Amino acid sequence: MRYLFLLGFLVCHSVQGQKARPDLGRHLQPTIFAVTMVMIHDVANPPAASRFYTYSLLGAYEIMAQHNTAFTAPAALVRSHKKIVIESKGAYNYRIAALFCVLETGRLMLPSGYMLEDEQKKLIETLRKEGYDQAVINPSIAVAQEVAKKVTAYAATDNYLKLSTRLRHRPAKGDQFWYPTPPGYIEAIEPHWRTIRPMFIDSCTQFTPKPAVVFSKDSTSEFYKLAYEVYREGKNLDERKRFIASYWDCNPFAINTSGHMSIGFKKISPGGHWMNITSIATRKAKLDFDKTLQAHWLVAATLMDAFISCWDEKYRSNRVRPETVINRSIDARWQPLLQTPPFPEYTSGHSVISTAVAEVLTYLIGDNFSFTDDTEVLFELPTRDFKSFRQAAGEAAISRLYGGIHFRDAIENGQTQGKDIGTFVVSKIKKAGIKPLH
Incomplete structure (x- = not known):
């Protein structure tokens, strides 16, 4: 019983708490700004940029809201969006998953999204230095990749991909x-x-x-x-x-x-x-x-x-x-x-x-x-x-x-x-x- 109690405590601590470690919140704004920098590189026009921000953060917010029930889920606000079912297995840290999901969604959606791969590597290395175990990082990444893929599929249904098939605008007389x-x-x-x-x-x-x-x-x-x-x-x-x-x-x-x-x-x-x-x-x-x-x-x-x-x-x-x-x-x-x-x-x-x-x-x-x-x-x-x-x-x-x-x-x-x-x-x-x- 003592062994089971200790094991349960360790799992709970590795996934949720880790209070002795630096707050993961300090990584959120730099992560979002990394997406901004790729959009600047790509010369994303103003409307398109707003779309990229929205979907890059949607999956991260979905992951967070499923773990912190005090927050309203996206599906309660967006009629066309349904709750994303997370199928990945393993004990993961939802905040790490959310951070990685911002980068992964941007990687999948932005024309030069590959540039975010370096940011992903830097994030993983930083988390290691801060004491997060690879046994937690890996399943967190798996969740992020799964959710990002599903968000990207959802984004593909918003008519954006049809824009290039429409007639070009001709100045009226x-x-x-x-x-x-x-x-x-x-x-x-x-x-x-x-x-x-x-x-x-x-x-x-x-x-x-x-x-x-x-x-x-x-x-x-x-x-x-x-x-x-x-x-x-x-x-x-x-x-x-x-x-x-x-x-x-x-x-x-x-x-x-x-x-x-x-x-x-x-x-x-x-x-x-x-x-x-x-x-x-x-x-x-x-x-x-x-x-x-x-x-x-x-x-x-x-x-x-x-x-x-x-x-x-x-x-x-x-x-x-x-x-x-x-x-x-x-x-x-x-x-x-x-x-x-x-x-x-x-x-x-x-x-x-x-x-x-x-x-x-x-x-x-x-x-x-x-x-x-x-x-x-x-x-x-x-x-x-x-x-x-x-x-x-x-x-x-x-x-x-x-x-x-x-x-x-x-x-x-x-x-x-x-x-x-x-x-x-x-x-x-x-x-x-x-x-x-x-």
Whole structure:
């Protein structure tokens, strides 16, 4: 009996506790950032990046929620998702499995996912150094691989694989419609993204914003005034506005030209910026592994739905960008501070997704939660202090006017659209029993 008791204690201790070892939570944010770095390498466009984050974290959250029943399972929030049955045998550590699952799902889904194999090896080596036994690591990896494979199969049913079979977007005839912009004149990005299956919202049209201001060349019209405001702002930017615009640029692939030479610069996506803010906030709030993982997955899924909703409107209204309007009707030599992204203008993507995520983070971690954002340090910009998530989202939104890439109505109506999405997600997670984490 003493032998059986001791054996039972050792198994339980090896799988669940290991309290003397460093907290596994400190590995979660670097693991997610490793996925971010591969997306930067791959130049993942903003909507696609949100999808990769969502699925990379879904399996990890599934593993955690099956072991910590205090957390709501994904199937309770996502209608199309069913509980993943874990068939792998052996005593495993669910947090190790969750960590490895983030990397394994990214490895399977990202174009350059093979780059995460080195991160997997580093994680295993670190766990060994921290005293985790190989007898626990191996079955944990097996569970991660099984769940990642099943998540990838689920992801394959969301219509993403059909996008390449659809007709390419052709610019419509008419001055009111979007047309490719310099310097790259890149064709429209993800014109059929609205067909992607959402996570929380019912459909891409659930939060359709009010119509954009009607296009007009009349210098007394409301639209012309919107265009002239962008022109005037661009001509009179002070250092503060220039910095704000550059800070929230988040253009995954900007092109700088010099003569006949074009140089591409890879940057983090808007969603990647907010995923990093989530990491900063959960670390400052000192949330444990499970709460930190939940916060990241909820933010990722909110991003995914916000992009689906926004992209539905972008290609329905198909509105021309300020750069095109100003060059045609006001000043042929004018250039925006930021490079105009290659997709229609209305509504502003950063306004929609930032506002939506800010509502979710405000519920989960708190209002008036101050933090220092260091996301752009990687791109040689200084840190920036914010008093709340909503303040950061508001700055991200108005940055698009300063940058010269959006009209004001696209920003303000985008904020309304984003708040409606965020409020809906919060109501849904409240109904599912998810309480504030901090």
